[in-house]
Amino acid sequence: MAVGYNPLPGLLHVHPLKRNGFFRIDQAGSRGGGGRNRRNVMDTALLLAENHGFLPTRGSLMLDFVFVAMIGVVPILAVSIYLTKFRHKYQLHKQIQIVLGVVLLLTVIAFELDMRFWTDWEALAADSPYYQVDEWSTVWYSLIVHLCFAIPTPLLWIFVIVRALRRFPNPPTPGEHSRSHIFWARLAAIGMCLTAVTGWVFYYLAFVAE
Numbered sequence: 752m753a754v755g756y757n758p759l760p761g762l763l764h765v766h767p768l769k770r771n772g773f774f775r776i777d778q779a780g781s782r783g784g785g786g787r788n789r790r791n792v793m794d795t796a797l798l799l800a801e802n803h804g805f806l807p808t809r810g811s812l813m814l815d816f817v818f819v820a821m822i823g824v825v826p827i828l829a830v831s832i833y834l835t836k837f838r839h840k841y842q843l844h845k846q847i848q849i850v851l852g853v854v855l856l857l858t859v860i861a862f863e864l865d866m867r868f869w870t871d872w873e874a875l876a877a878d879s880p881y882y883q884v885d886e887w888s889t890v891w892y893s894l895i896v897h898l899c900f901a902i903p904t905p906l907l908w909i910f911v912i913v914r915a916l917r918r919f920p921n922p923p924t925p926g927e928h929s930r931s932h933i934f935w936a937r938l939a940a941i942g943m944c945l946t947a948v949t950g951w952v953f954y955y956l957a958f959v960a961e
């Protein structure tokens with residue numbers, strides 16, 4: 752049994768917790784028959800499956816992915832709102848919003864699966880000065896604030912998108928639904944931005960701070 756063997760040295764950062772704790776690769780199991788390349792592929796897949804993040808932090812693969820995805824989502828949302836407000840490109844706005852909505856939904860599902868079945872985020876946060884085992888800590892407070900935005904926001908997005916698809920004509924143009932759409936859509940956009948910002952704060956406190 753090799754503990755902490757990294758098939759991508761230099762590319763992937765191995766956190767000591769992962770090296771000594773739950774990050775284990777059974778080399779004997781992947782040795783038979785396939786040669787060195789196959790072993791490397793299998794080891795790499797195992798490494799990724801065991802939540803090895805790609806950022807030089809303690810974050811898991813999925814946490815790192817969500818952290819980076821949010822950096823993309825916020826400016827795209829801003830561009831989409833600019834396109835409708837100042838350029839009147841309603842069809843483009845519709846397409847961008849639907850894609851963002853699907854990305855948001857897939858991210859939330861992947862994140863939930865990761866947290867429930869693969870990643871013990873509290874173990875990864877153990878080295879943070881803002882985290883205490885079995886106690887309320889800054890990390891926990893920041894997570895609760897984050898969840899206050901992260902849980903209602905996808906629901907709000909579904910609500911806004913479904914209503915917009917039903918009530919605007921196709922292709923969309925301003926009309927009777929505009930007033931209501933602008934009110935709820937602004938809330939949805941603000942919710943998304945606050946989900947991103949509070950998520951970044953939680954990520955920093957739990958998985959970056961030393």
Ligand code: HEM
Pocket residue numbers: 832835836841844845848849852907908909911912915916919923924925926929930932933936937939940
């Ligand atoms: C969650 C998804 C969405 C968000 C966050 C969103 C956001 C916004 C915002 C903030 C505005 C107002 C811009 C301003 O201040 O003037 C707006 C306008 C508009 N949106 Fe959306 N939108 C979404 C989905 C959609 C969809 C799916 C459609 C089409 C089916 C659509 C069609 C429109 C139209 C036609 C306007 C112009 C309304 C007017 O100026 O009278 N939106 N959207």
